[in-house]
Structure formats: C-alpha cells, structure tokens
Amino acid sequence: MKYATTSGPDADALAGQARHRLSADEAAEREQALERYILDHISAEDPYLYRLYRATHTRLLRPRMASGHLQGQVLRMLTTMIQPRTVVEIGTFSGYSALSMAAGMAPGSTIYTFEVNDEQEDFTRPWLEGSPYPPHIRLIIGDVMTLLPTMDIGPIDMAFVDANKRDYSAYYRLLMPRLRPGGYLIADNTLWDGHVIDPAYAHDAQTQGVMAFNDLVAADEEAEKVILPLRDGLTIIRKKNPCV
Numbered sequence: 001m002k003y004a005t006t007s008g009p010d011a012d013a014l015a016g017q018a019r020h021r022l023s024a025d026e027a028a029e030r031e032q033a034l035e036r037y038i039l040d041h042i043s044a045e046d047p048y049l050y051r052l053y054r055a056t057h058t059r060l061l062r063p064r065m066a067s068g069h070l071q072g073q074v075l076r077m078l079t080t081m082i083q084p085r086t087v088v089e090i091g092t093f094s095g096y097s098a099l100s101m102a103a104g105m106a107p108g109s110t111i112y113t114f115e116v117n118d119e120q121e122d123f124t125r126p127w128l129e130g131s132p133y134p135p136h137i138r139l140i141i142g143d144v145m146t147l148l149p150t151m152d153i154g155p156i157d158m159a160f161v162d163a164n165k166r167d168y169s170a171y172y173r174l175l176m177p178r179l180r181p182g183g184y185l186i187a188d189n190t191l192w193d194g195h196v197i198d199p200a201y202a203h204d205a206q207t208q209g210v211m212a213f214n215d216l217v218a219a220d221e222e223a224e225k226v227i228l229p230l231r232d233g234l235t236i237i238r239k240k241n242p243c244v
Helices: 009-040 047-059 068-082 096-102 118-129 144-150 165-178 192-197 205-219
Strands: 086-090 110-115 136-141 156-161 179-188 223-228 234-239
Touching (some): 009 068, 047 068, 047 118, 068 096, 068 156, 068 179, 068 234, 086 165, 096 110, 096 118, 096 136, 096 156, 110 144, 118 136, 156 165, 205 234
Parallel strands (some): 086 110, 086 156
C-alpha cells in the first residue's frame, strides 16, 4: 500500500503551523510556571481572602473576574503605603479587591465600593460585613455615575476601577475631580489580554473602551501614570499636586 506524502510549500506550511502550536503551548506553560514561582515567593494569602477566593470559584460565574492573590497583594501594599482614609472602588464583584485594600488600611478609614449588578449582593455583602480588617466597607448597589455625584464623601484618597471597560473614560472623568491632589487612581485590565495592540479587536467595544481610556490618561498632564504588565495590565495614576 502506498501512503500519500506532503511535500513542497504545503509541507512547509504544516511544519510551520506545528512549530507555532508548540511554541504557543510552551509559552503558556512557561507563563503558568512563572506565575506559580511568583506566588511561591510573595507573602502568603490571608486565610479570609483564601476562603473567599475558593467560594468565588465554586459559587460564581466568571470567577476569573476576581483579583486573586497576586493582584490582591499589590493592592494591599498600595494601601499600606498610601494609607488612604477614603477609598472608592468601582466594580465590587465578589469583594476580593475591596478586602485586599482593606487589609492595608487603618481604623477609621472607609471603602465605598459600587456594584451595578444587584444579583451579586447576596454573595458579596456577607463577606464584606464579616471582614476582619479595620476599615468600614460600604457596599453600594447601583450605577456609580448616578450615585457618586449625590454623595458627600469628601476628597477621595484612592480609587480602584475594575468594571465595564466601555465606561472607563467616564469613570476617569468622574473620579479625577474628586481625587485629592496627590491621590491615586488604580485601573485594572488596561492591556486587555493584549487586545489593545491586536488589529483583530479594533472594532470590539470593550477593547475600544480600554484604548480610549489609555489615550485619555496618557494625554492628561495633571496626572503621573505607569502601566504595569501585571495579570491583564494595571495602571497606577497619581493626581499631581499643583503646589509642588
């Protein structure tokens, strides 16, 4: 019996595809190994946050929306360094990020965390109300664009944004005037899985929202900013102090 063989350009194309699949698999394995290495060499996850993360993965759809240990530790260190008295969060989800920030804050401080999805409340509120950390955490269900302007919460020391990517620019315009000079705004997912540089996603609304936000921040001369390639991109923005 004779067997068909592939030669010439078709064979080269198939070999190239195989090499591409192999290299992609190798890259994914390397990334996972590197993430495990990082997690093994940072501070251990708080037991309360560990239980919440487990519950998030067993009880909620799209559990990857939760910040997780690495990003949570970054948020905790930021609040430990900044020592904010008033924090506003847009996008509560399971409460992991709010509790991570709370872990680094002092007694008498407050986190106002806004969640537009009212179906999330039954899961999240008990975890926030059972918080072992010093700050008061206030969960507010509804549209932050409507609710925050009606609230008298004083200057915001720090804000964290992890919500609808299409509205990131609107959130920026909402928060920056309310942020004290020298205050910080942290935005998650600002590389959007690399879609910000992939022409295949040029017409995707979420990608367009992230790109518009990144352009808006880059052009703002009243803000210092840096994008960290952490998870899906984490932008740290500091509102300049006009007196300095």
